[in-house]
Amino acid sequence: MPTNYKRKSNRQSWTAQQLEQAIKAVKSGSPVKTAARSYAFPRSTLIRHLTSPTVSTRLGPLDSVFNxxxxxxxxxxxxxxxxxxxxxxxxxxxxxxxxxxxxxxxxxxxxxxxxxxxxxxxxxxxxxNPKLSFRKPEATSAARARGFNKLAVSAFYDLLEEALKDPKLTTDRVLNADETSVCTVPPKKSKVVALKGKKQVGGITSAERGETATAVMCMSATGQHLPPFFIFLRMRMHVALKKGASRGSKFACNASGYMTVEIFNEWFDHFLEHVKPSEDSPAS
Structure with a gap:
């Protein structure tokens, strides 16, 4: 069976709705010829369905496996x-x-x-079933998947709704923070010109596999953002890691490269330093 079969005739190009409408018109007193012409339906096919309602509508020798x-x-x-x-x-x-x-x-x-x-x-x-398609999935940890449920999401929006009731809270003071993984070596590299037929083409990087770091970003509803906060997979900080970072960026290190309770406290101090919430100008 070919993958992309092309029909060689226009047989049974009508729809089930056309068939239903034509049969209903005949049962209401319309002549078969008139009903077939009105609904662009083959007259001989309409006669077969009128005389034998159980007639098969299958084309070709093969049936679909699933109905x-x-x-x-x-x-x-x-x-x-x-x-x-x-x-x-x-x-x-x-x-x-x-x-x-x-x-x-x-x-x-x-x-x-x-x-x-x-x-x-x-x-x-x-x-x-055109609503289905194959997509490349984004890596999602089991902890994040477990946390993203109806109860947790509803609780988040309940808290947000309560916070937004404060008349002093303006849109530029509503912020959202999230963390993302950053690899020191890009997973994909752009194509480069090389000798045709060469078995292996390489490109210099800082390492073959690279290391993962965490970047914590925070932005308000109006687009204002805090300087990023980076967490590196190492025990001691090195000044070279700060090179090229945007002004105000903060850095931390630990054995996993992920956010921990202690580092979150450091980030929260970073948040307070830049947002400066107060009683007259709260932030959420």
Whole structure:
């Protein structure tokens, strides 16, 4: 079966809605010829469906492995897994389709040696369900995934709503802080010109794998931001690490390169130093 099959005729190019409307018109007293012409529906096909309502609408010798209801359940299952941060790859989806067909005793032409549905099936499955697509996932820690739930999010917005009731709190005093991982060696490098056919092309970096550092950024709703706060994976700070940093940046070191309670206190002092909240000018 070709991956991109192109139809060789315009048979059954009508929709189920056209069929339903044409049948309803005939049952209301309209002649078959008139109903077929009104709804752009083949007259002979309309006659067949009127005389035998159970007539098959299938084209070609092959049936779909899953019916529309089964495919909808499969789509919802795939989306549910992705929402739980356990999205399936292309290979996983093909294996799942094979297992579903086998467990439910559905006739199929999937490869029984690899125990996977074919690439053609996956391609057509995506065409039938255009709301699905394969995306590159962003690495998310288990701790962050557990913390991002309805209860935690609702509690956050309840606190935010309560804070925004203060008439002294203006938009430039509402700030959001977040941390991100920064690698000293970029994971991807731009292509460079080299001799065609050369087996290996290298590029000088500070290290082959690089080290991960944490950058804590804080910005207000109006776009004003604090100088960044960097956390390095090392036990002692070196002046060379500060070179090129923006004015006011602060630095810290620990054995993990991540935020800790002690370093958060340092960052909070950094926050107070620049934001300077007071009773007359609070910040949130």
């Amino acid at each position: 529309s209801q089964q495919e909808e359940l499969l789509v919802q299952h795939l989306l549910d897994l992705e929402n739980r941060f356990y999205g399936l790859t292309m290979t996983n989806v093909r294996k799942l389709a094979f297992d579903l067909a086998e467990k439910n005793g559905l006739p199929h032409l999937f490869n029984k040696s690899t125990k996977m549905a074919g690439k053609a099936w996956l391609s057509n499955f995506l065409k039938r």
